[in-house]
Amino acid sequence: MADSEATVRRRKPEPKSKEASAPAEPETVESEEEPAKKPVPIKTLLEEEDAYSPYVDILRVITFLFFASCGLSYLISSGETFFWGMKKPPNYLKADWWKLQLRGPLYLTPEQLAAYDGTDPAKPIYLAINGTIYDVSSNARTYGPGGSYRYFAGVDASRSYVTGCFAEDRTPDMRGVEEMFRPLDDPTGVDRHWSKEELAELKAKERADAERQVYEGLLHWVNFFKNSQKYNFVGYVNRPEGWPGTEPQRQLCEAAQSTRLKRQIPEKTSP
The missing domain is CATH 3.10.120.10 (Cytochrome b5-like heme/steroid binding domain)
Structure with a gap:
């Protein structure tokens, strides 16, 4: 009986299977994202920069200021004029x-x-x-x-x-x-x-x-x-x-x- 108990005590645990001991590999998920865009060539960027003209932005600013001035004149003059031609300006x-x-x-x-x-x-x-x-x-x-x-x-x-x-x-x-x-x-x-x-x-x-x-x-x-x-x-x-x-x-x-x-x-x- 004693020999049986000793045998039980000395029995080593069975080694775990390789599959069980190894960490689970993450499942491969296919990416749904669009493929990365190709970089724009430097030559193309330089050509676009050379083609840009600041006069368009300047024209936009001038147009905005013109209409803003007309509106402000109309408000200050109580509807008398759009162009600051008030008879009795403040x-x-x-x-x-x-x-x-x-x-x-x-x-x-x-x-x-x-x-x-x-x-x-x-x-x-x-x-x-x-x-x-x-x-x-x-x-x-x-x-x-x-x-x-x-x-x-x-x-x-x-x-x-x-x-x-x-x-x-x-x-x-x-x-x-x-x-x-x-x-x-x-x-x-x-x-x-x-x-x-x-x-x-x-x-x-x-x-x-x-x-x-x-x-x-x-x-x-x-x-x-x-x-x-x-x-x-x-x-x-x-x-x-x-x-x-x-x-x-x-x-x-x-x-x-x-x-x-x-x-x-x-x-x-x-x-």
Whole structure:
């Protein structure tokens, strides 16, 4: 029994078959891919390179830029033009506007401003209102020599914008202009309907109303030039220290004086 057990212990395992011990060879799968393309000869590549012309690409770029420019012009001009021929182009499309942004505002004395009245064709036409200078060269027919508004060129004529006396009031001095909106005094007539205290109070109210009308009348034209797409901001008038107290006060021009009327007797209200 013992010999049998020893025999069993000493028995060597049978060697595995060669087929079982060897790793399985991968199955050969036929490639379904297309056969590799033959390389293009260098001679052919050189011939194609010599035949290529960059002008076709350049023409494509130019064509694209042309149509892009037309579309952009149409959008910016709100359908006015495809070719940038706008009657009133925005400021950022004006060379003078960009020059101003780069150099900053000009500061001109009244004497320097007078040189830009349109008599020198080599210079632009400037006018000023309330101390601010604008370039009105785009409307030289109106503001230049012989134009209906030539009185405004080369000067700050703020006073005349309110009084309407273009030739006489070519000055920015607004002192006394409110008188054109105040009633005339009539001590021996209608003024007797008020007591001294009542008349003083009435005159104070009349003056306040007149000053408001002067302010609003000038503000209208200040905003006109400020908001204009046609006239460009240039700078400011540099006036001497102490002005306008350094000059005598002007009298109200005849045309403005003629608009004044006597006070009206207040209507009596029934109880």
